[in-house]
Amino acid sequence: MTHYPVKMDVVPEVEAFFDEVSNTLSYIVTDPATKACAIVDSVMDIDYAAGRITSDHADRMIGMIEERGLTLEWIIETHVHADHLSAAPYIQERLGGKIGVGEKIIEVQDVFGKVFNEGTEFQRDGSQFDRLFTDGDTYRIGDMEVFVIATPGHTPACMVHVMGNAAFVGDTLFMPDGGSARADFPGGDAGELYDSIMKVLSLPGEMRLFMCHDYGPGGRDIQWETTVAEEKANNIHVGSGKTREEFIQFRTERDAQLSMPKLIIPSLQVNMRAGEIPTDDDGNPMLKVPVNGL
């Protein structure tokens, strides 16, 4: 597991943006040597009850990039999120950059293309994205080399992106007192999630880990940054030597009690299209609700 091209001496600047509705963290990650940056896991605001989509969260990120004179090269999705809409196309239209996701997006599109009874015009080949990453792929943000680790378990397309001494873990681990992501969505698997988390924990102990979500367990303030060493020692689901079997049993029992994320229906339809809103036959933006379909 130590074959990863880790460069701990490269220290990117990381700005976090918290979305209180979905408890999601979005990041602007800037190469220390150039003014190139990437956005990880952007958020588009939705008032689902009203069917209204707005862009305040994304506009704050765009504002900071413009203010600092950064060049946006990548818009990364760690996975197809089920709890918020991606703002990737909105941001791309304004700042450019390539939208990237894990290649297993094809499996996700296949599963949810059926759930939402999408017609043949919905391509299930990942072509809505500019780049599909495979395990071990590399790319650059300015002069900074990034590598990706396939981390299935929460969803098939989950990827961790390692940028210098900072890893963006998506939905694998949460903060040590938050444990781990659920593994009960279609294509999810608790055993796979455990194996993926072990890959993340095989990175150097001082590697900074940036969460995709934090729910402030026990009423504490929202946190989003920890380290591999901290997680290994203290993570309540996988830390201090918990076995794979223990994890699978715990995760499966816990997941059976969780309700669906409030925004799963709009999120999946939009995010499996790289953040584009689906349209009806007349070209109007329109979302569906499959009854008893999830």
Ligand SMILES: [Fe+2]
């Ligand atoms: Fe997720």
